[in-house]
Amino acid sequence: MYIKRNGIIEASLSYGLLEAFNDVLAFVNHRFCVRHLYGNIRRARFSGFSLRNALWAAAKSTTVKFFHDRMLEQEK
Secondary structure (H helix, E strand, O other): OEEOOOOOEEOOOOOOHHHHHHHHOOOOOOOOOHHHHHHHHHHOOOOOHHHHHHHHHHHOOOOHHHHHHHHHHHHO
């Protein structure tokens, strides 16, 4: 794990890291790298052009409502 100059924390193995962030840095904005999330989804044997596009549409959301709308579309 290391901290970049712009304050971004990167970790290759994040065992317990999410829980620690939620406890210690509860009010700090944190995000996941969508490219890595998509890689995990593909390794779990879920793939497809529509899934990839839907994931990126949700990732590009500028509001919480837009994000939830994109995620609800995936349940259909």
